[in-house]
Amino acid sequence: MVEHLHNWRQALREFRRVARNVVLTTPSIYGMPVLEVLAALRLVNVAHIRDHKHYLRRHEIEAEGYRHQYFLFGLNQVAVYEEPVAETVSGNGAEVATPS
Numbered sequence: 001m002v003e004h005l006h007n008w009r010q011a012l013r014e015f016r017r018v019a020r021n022v023v024l025t026t027p028s029i030y031g032m033p034v035l036e037v038l039a040a041l042r043l044v045n046v047a048h049i050r051d052h053k054h055y056l057r058r059h060e061i062e063a064e065g066y067r068h069q070y071f072l073f074g075l076n077q078v079a080v081y082e083e084p085v086a087e088t089v090s091g092n093g094a095e096v097a098t099p100s
Contacts, residue, residue, distance in 0.1 A: 001024075001026075002024060002026050002054075002056065003026050003027060003052045003053065003054060003055060003056065004051050004052060004053060005053060005054075006053050006054075008053070008054055008056065009060075009064065012061075012064040012066065012079070013064060015081065016064070016065060016066075016081050019081075019083075020082075020083040021080075021081065021082050021083060022066070022079070022080070022081040023078065023079070023080050024078070024079050025071075025076055025077065025078050025079075026055075026056055026076070026077055026079070027052070027055060027075065027076055027077075028055065028056075028057075028070060028074060028075060028076060028077045029055045029056075029057055030070075030074045030075055031055070031072075031074075031075035031076055032052075032055050034075055035049050035052075036049065056077070056079075058070075058077070061077070061079045065081060066079040066080060066081045067079070067080045067081070067082075068080075
């Protein structure tokens with residue numbers, strides 16, 4: 001759904017802010033011509049495809065702190081954010097959580 005947003009970068013940041021783990025899928029730039037042909041043939045919803053504002057690129061996803069991977073022959077992509085897990089350090093009888 002982020003491909004439908006003008007402010008996709010803000011959305012990715014907000015997902016990270018409010019959720020510990022985020023998994024989202026979006027069409028890749030390589031999938032754009034395929035989707036446009038399918039829409040022209042009326043095999044997918046034309047309005048839905050025309051509503052795409054931005055096809056995210058790998059470097060844009062990674063720049064927002066998400067891991068990236070292509071799937072379905074590179075036509076789609078998954079972005080994953082996992083909140084870093086704090087390690088517990090013992091010392092002098094007290095436990096202190098430290099970021100990893």
